Amino acid sequence: MVGRVGVDLTPPVPRTTLAAAPSFVRAVGGFAGNIGTGLARLGAGTALLSAVGDDGHGDHVRRALELEGIETAGVAVKRGTRTQVAFFEAWPPDTFPVIFYRPEPAPDTLLEPADVPWDDVASVPLVIVSAAMLAAEPARATTLGLLAHRAAARSARPAALTVLDLDWRPALWADPGDAPALVSRAIEDADVVIGSDEEFAAAHLDPMEVHAGGARIVAVKHGSAGASVLSGARRDAVPGIGVDVVCGLGAGDALTAAFTVGLLRGLAPAEALERGNAAGAIVATRLFCSSAMPRPEEIDELLAGRATPLDKARA
Secondary structure (H helix, E strand, C coil), X not given: XXXXXXXXXXXXXXXCCCCCCCCCEEEEECHHHHHHHHHHHCCCCCECEEEEECCHHHHHHHHHHHHCCCECCCEEEECCCCCEEEEECCECCCECCEEEECCCCCHHHHCCHHHCCHHHHHHCXXXXXXXXHHCCCCHHHHHHXXXXXXXXXXXXXXXXXXXXXXXXXXXXXXXXHHHXXXXXXXXXXXXXXXXXXXXXXXXXXXXXXXXHCCCCEEEEECHHHEEEEEECCEEEEEECCCCCCCCCCCHHHHHHXXXXXXXXXXXXHHHHHHHHHHHHHHHHCCCCCHHHCCCHHHHHHHHHCCCCCCEEEXX
C-alpha cells in the first residue's frame, strides 16, 4: 500500500456540526490507512509505505495499524512535520464534508527513494498506489519511480498486479490542473486502474480508453448505483446494494480493498467486484472508515442474502 495515512476525527453522533460537537472520536484514516486495514481484515498480508509526523497522532497511527496486523516498517517518521488530521461531519445519506489539516510539508509528500524497500516493491504479488501521491515533490518522483520499477519487474512475475487508485483529492494539489497529465503517465505502468465516475472525469479519462490503452482491468465506482469492471473483452456490472447509509466516506476504499484481495486470490474480476461492492455497502452503514472495514464473513453474509444477481454484459 502506497498512500496517505493520518487520523480522522468526527462527532460521535451523525448530523452534528463540528461547531456543535461536544467531543470527537478518532480512528486511523487516509487512503493507505483505510485500504490497508481493509486488506488486513480480509486476511491479506499487508505493509504500508507512507509517512507520518513526529507527533502523537503519528504514534497513534503506527500503533493502531500494528494492532490490525499491518507491517509499519515502511511508515517513515518525518521530523518537523505534522500527521494529517481530517475532521468530517456525517449528514446521511449523501453529505459528508471533510476538512483536512495538513501543514506544509505534509509528511507523505516527503516520501523519497531512501524510504522505499525496492526489492520488496519488485517482488510482492500486489501493490496498490494512490494517485494523490503525485500531487507534490519529492513523493511525485518517488511514486513514478516506484511504478516504473514495478513495471520493469513484470516479466519475472507476470501474475503480479500493480493497482493505481485515482484517489482524487483536489485540496492536496497546489495546482489541480497538473493532475490529468501526471495520472495518465502513472497509468502507463499500472495493470489495474480504479476510480469513481467523478474521479475519471476529473482526470480527463474515459475508462474504456484506459482499458483499450493497456490497463488489464479497469474498475469504475458508481456510488449507490454499484460498480462496473472492464477486463479482456468483457464489461461486468454489479448493481448497488440498498442499505441505511450512516457515512459514505470509506465505502470506496472498502471496495478497493475487497476487490483487489479477490483478484489476488484468483477470482474473476466480476466476482471480485461483487465482493468489493458488498464491502463498500457494509462500510456505508458505519460511522468511520478504517475501523468500519469488514471481515470476510460479513461480506459472505451480505452476499448470501442478496436478491439481485450479478448483472453481466459484454462490452
